[in-house]
Amino acid sequence: MKDLVWIGGAPAVAQVDTIALPADIEGGQIFKATIGRKTLKYTFPDGPLRVEVAGAIVDQWNESEIPEFAEISATDQGDGSFTLTADNPGKPFIVNVIIGTGANEIQVVTLINSPTGGTFTLTYDGQTTGNIAYTASAATIQTALEALSNIGVGDVVVTGSAGGPWTIEFTNALGSTDVPVLIPDDSLLEGTNEEQVITLVSATGGTFTLSFGGQTTGAIAYNASAATVETFLEALSTIGAGNVSVSGSNGGPWTVEFIGELRGTNVDFITLDGSSLTGVLDVDVSETTPGGGGSNERHIVQAGLADNSSVNGGIVISGDSDVTGGTFDFTINDGLQDFVALTDIPYDVTVAEFQALLDAELIAWGLNYRYRVFVAHQYTTDPVGDDKLSDNAGMILQVDSALGTLTLSVDLDGTNLTGGSYSSFIDSIGAGMYYGDSSDYGDGAGSWKLLIDGNGTDDLSPTISGADLKTAIEGIAAVGAGNVAVYELGEGQGFKFGGGFVIEFIGDLSNQATGFTITTSKSVDSDLNLQVWTGYTGSSGTGEVQTLTISGSPVSGTFALSYGGDDTALIAYNADASTVETALEGLPSIGAGNVVCGGGALPGSPITITFANALSGEDLELVEAIYGNVIESVQGSDTPAVKVTTSQTPVTHSTTTESEGPHDWNTAANWDVIELPADDDNVFIVDGSDILYGLDQSTVTLNRLEIRNSATKIGLPRRNDSFYEYLDRFLKIGAAEIVVGLGDGNGSARINLDIGSSSPVIEIHDSGTGESGEQSVQVIGVNAVNTAELLILGGEVGIAVLPKQEAHFALVTMREGNLTTGSNVKILKWNKTGGDVQSYQTTIDGTVTL
Structure with a gap:
């Protein structure tokens, strides 16, 4: 047993933790660092390297505006590890780091x-x-x-x-x-062996060939046996003997099963050339009306609602309906270079085509993240993708840059236009243009949603990636998978630094005006300042029309059609428009609803094939009449394999430099004997600096803890200047006797004691005035046998006042002072002869003497 007196004032040493990432990190894993109730997350990219990932985490940490993280600096060590250093020496921190959701791999x-x-x-x-x-x-x-x-x-x-x-x-x-x-x-x-079925159209003679993997067979008779077809295929170097088994009747259909070295493999298609067959139908497909002018709808979501500045240009391009031909050039210069330099632009370019030229130019320069240039308005209305300058349409381009204030200039050279000319200038007012900066991003807190016709995504992070936003939008029923593309604006960190996204509708929603109303919402704790507008509305353009005819007056026979590398089943010589439409819609390269057939029936009347919806407005390849088809009846599996991924990996985390300082119980230099208190010691807190850290002394049981009537504070407040405190707020310690408030002085404004499961006799003689409406002396702790005692002779005392706090006492005796008890307090005996009491459902399981 020894006596120790708190002095405080020890030199401050900053805590340093070292975090080392494991070697087997994988793309898609999530690194999580948690301080208190706040978490910083980083998702590993595909093919991650430890060194690069560590550097990215350090950058994200140091850019974080979350208060708990902002008071700690991260430093990349260049070897897949990084250090965390407290910005305030002497103030410790507690950070938990994991990859996944737990500690085990x-x-x-x-x-x-x-x-x-x-x-x-x-x-x-x-x-x-x-x-x-x-x-x-x-x-x-x-x-x-x-x-x-x-x-x-x-x-x-x-x-x-x-x-x-x-x-x-x-x-x-x-x-x-x-x-x-x-x-x-x-x-x-x-794995599963692939099977392909080869079928010839109705033929009375001639030959055909089969190709696989770039090799082609010799001529095969139209009525060949299965064995003959097998022999021809095995003769190909890309197949080889014993690697196919062919079955079927003479003249087919023939079923080809891939076996041997090609077993269990998703092989390429066999292709058939039946141009040398005789007695076949004379089928022709020709283009009647070329397709074109279609455009996908684009919308922009960006941080920022401020007026335009010299860094952001509202560039006006005026059309002219008198222009009938030729080309023009267009450049934008930032005072350093022509970062847009488009030449020989067709006079009848559409809005969508012009945007595609801008996109290609910036990507080719590698300037996609330095500049963003996109069609934002058509004077007072949103442009449509198939609008043309030659139809007197006009465009306003928005130019955003993250490079600081630069002077933009623009030049449109219409020398080679005929009949009229176009013009361009920079609107000094900005014409309703917007730009964003860090103030529109706020502190990065909270979340936001994108809504389409009122139906929203799940909560989204302000720093969401384009890929993740695409997935979220696809989850909205009106959109669906594969029907949206998302392009990132800015520096690829969501809305940070005034960034944003271009949302383009593709797939089933391509080449059409969607009619969608797109808005955003945000959580109450978000400072995001978002703007949504339509770049241009989608348009169907002109759907291509092709005409299918059969010459002569056949009375029997079959044919097939091919498009995009896909073959239809055999079609009868006298098929009607509906039959041909069904056959074409069954091709993956066309799909349901993307073609409309009319006219017919064959062979007496032609059938028109009009491409619609997702295939409208495009100049397409011709549908091809073929003399047979190859259908995959059983898809071979790709080579079976076993994949091992690591979903959760332990992170090596150590404190390489312990926090020390003038307010830390665990700093030996703060005690008069340069030792830390131990079991059965007597501790005296007479004066000295506040005791704020190292408060978990729950393994120590003192003989006596005496806190004199000085101003020294013990413990932390519920909230500091920036956030709710996550470090221990109460001094957790056991003792046989605790005495507070002896001697002269005004007393401490904060003494937080957690006696845990110990059973001390506590005497409160006096105290200071508590902070923020709280009691200056607060006590919590649960003893299973209820043997702790509390004597209040003066001062402000609170027993387990806050929710989730709890305290048990065998005896509470009150002579003077003010006592407040919470709802989770149990007292066996209460003896009160003076003072004031405020209680919230305290349980008295015994006697009360007043």
Whole structure:
């Protein structure tokens, strides 16, 4: 037992933590750093390198405006690790870092390309399992791994369905450890054999050829047997003997199964050339009306609602309906270079075509993140994608730059135009243009949503990537997967630095005016300042029309059609328009609703093929009449394989320099004997600097803790200047006796005591005036046998006043002062002869003496 007196005033030393990323990080993993209730996240890119990822995390940390993170500086060490240093020496911090959601490493084993048989093995740190069936259960995988000499029973927990994926968590002796990645051997897995069916149109003679992998067979008779077709295919160097099995009748159809070295493989299509067949229908497809003028609708979402400045140009381009031909040139200069230099632009260029030229120019220069130039208005109305300058339409371009104040100039050279001319100038007022800066991004807090006709995405981060925003928009029912493209503006960090997104509707929503109303909303804690406008409305343009005819007056026969590398089934010589339409819509390269057939029926009347919806407004390739087809009846699987990914990886985290300072209980130099208090010691706090940190002394039980009536504060307030406190607020310590407020002085405004499960006798003689309406002396702690006692002779005292706080006392005696008790306080006996009490549902499980 010894006596220790608090002095304080020790020199301040900044805490330094070192974070080392594991070697086996993978794209898509999420690094999370949590301080208190705030989290900073970073998603690893594809093919991540430790050094690059560490640097990116450091950049994101130091740019963060979250207060808890802003008082800590991150420094890249250049080797896949980084350090965190407290900006305020002497003030400690607590940060938890993980990749995933926990501390143990988790690896996921997945069978890909749907194996149909066979086995595989897993190797861990040089030790290999026995053969594991492709349909194995999780228990089987766990048993196989635990049989290895370097993995003990209970060191892995495997979950998942039979056939996988299997999730393997490393526990016990291998828990919280960066373990080696499992290495699979999948050479004995088996896949699905591909089958393709070859069918000739009705023919009475001649020959055909088959091609595969760039090799072509010799001429094959129209009525060949399956064995003959097999022999011709095996003669190709890209197939080889024993690698196909052909079945079917003479003259076909023939079914080709890929076996041997080509088994279990998604092979290329066999292609058929039947141009040398005789007795076939004379089928022709010709272009009647070329397609063109279609455009995809574009909208812009950007941070910023400020007036235009010299850095942002509202560039007006005026059209002229008198222009009947020729070309023009267009440049934008920033005082340093022509960053847009378009030449020989057709006089009848559409708004959408002009935007495509701008996009290609900036990307080719590598300036996509330095400048953004896009069509934003057509004078007072939103432009339509197929509007033309030659129809007297006009455009206003917005030019945004992140390079600071530059002087823009523009030049439109219409010397080569005929009949009239176009003009361009910079609108000094900005014509309603907008630009964004960091003030429109705010502090990065909160979230936002994009809404289409009132239907919104889930909550989105202000720094969301274009890829993630695309996925979110696809989740809106009116859009759907594959029907939107998103392009990032600015520096690729969402709305930060005035950035934003261009949203283009494609796929099923391409080449049309969607009619969508696009708006945004934000959470109450967000400072985002967002603007949404239409770049230009989509337009269908002119749908291409092709005409299908059959010459002569055939009374039988079949034909097939091919488009985009896809072949229809055989079509009868006398098919009507509906039959041809159904056949074409069945091709993946066309799709339902994208073609309309009219006229017919064949062979007496031609059938028109009009491309619509997603294929409208484009100059398309001709539909081709073919003399047979090759249909994939069974798709071969890609080569079966086993993939091992790491979904959760331990991060090496150590405190390399402990925090020390004048307010830290754990700093020995703050005590008169240059030692820290231990069990059975007597501690005296007479004066000295406030005791704010190192408050968790729950493993220590003192004989006596005496806090004199000085101004020294003990503990932290609920909220500091910037955030709610996440460090320990109460001095957690046990003692046989605690005495507060003896001696002269005005007393402390804050003494927070957590007696835990100890059973002290506490005497409160006096105190100062509490802060922010709180009691100056606050006590919490639960003793299972309720043997702690509290004597109040004066001062302001609070017992477990706040929600979720709790306290138990065997006896509370009150003579003078003010006492406030919370709703989770239990007292066996209460003896009050003076003072004032305010209580919130305190439980008295005994006697009350007043």
